[in-house]
Amino acid sequence: FNTGSGALFRDDAQIQELVGRLAANVFAAESIVITAARELDAAHDAALGLDEQQAYLRAELAVQQAHVATPKLVLDATSELFDVTGASAVSTSKSLDRYWRNARTVATHNPVVFKARSVGDYFINGTIPTG
Known part of the structure; x- marks a missing residue:
């Protein structure tokens, strides 16, 4: 690029930073999903001896919190992928846009705003979230 540093991508500090952010977002998203699982x-x-309501609350709250936090991380990572790879990344032969599209579709399927409200209602008012 005529505006780039002239260094190879792998040696460019700005590209390294972007890849670092991308890797951190992926790590955070994976960690959230693993924790929810x-x-x-x-x-x-059964060894924990939770009653049905305690078990439901534990599972539902974990899933809803993961659903609130994960989409932004994944959408940011799939968008930043294009900042790292340059113009050739939008080539239809690479189909990299499908990662962003899939993340956007999942995030839109169950709107985050409803899950966030449900989680907030639980932490403020003790209202048990509904699945």
Whole structure:
């Protein structure tokens, strides 16, 4: 690029920073999903002795919180992918846009605003979230 540093992409500090942000977003999203999965497993663990309502709350709250936090991380990562790869990344042969489109579709399917309201209502008022 005529506005670039002239360094190879792998040596360019700005590209390294973008890749670092991308990797951190992916790590955070994966960590959130793994934590929610552990909570789902725990909700069904007979050894914990949870009653049906406690198990439901543990699982539902974990899933809803993950649903609130994860879409932005994934959408940011899939958008920033294009900042790192340049103009050739929009080539239809690469189909990289499908990652952003899939993330956007999932995030839109269950709007985050409703899950965030439900989580907030629980933490403020103790209202049990509905699935």
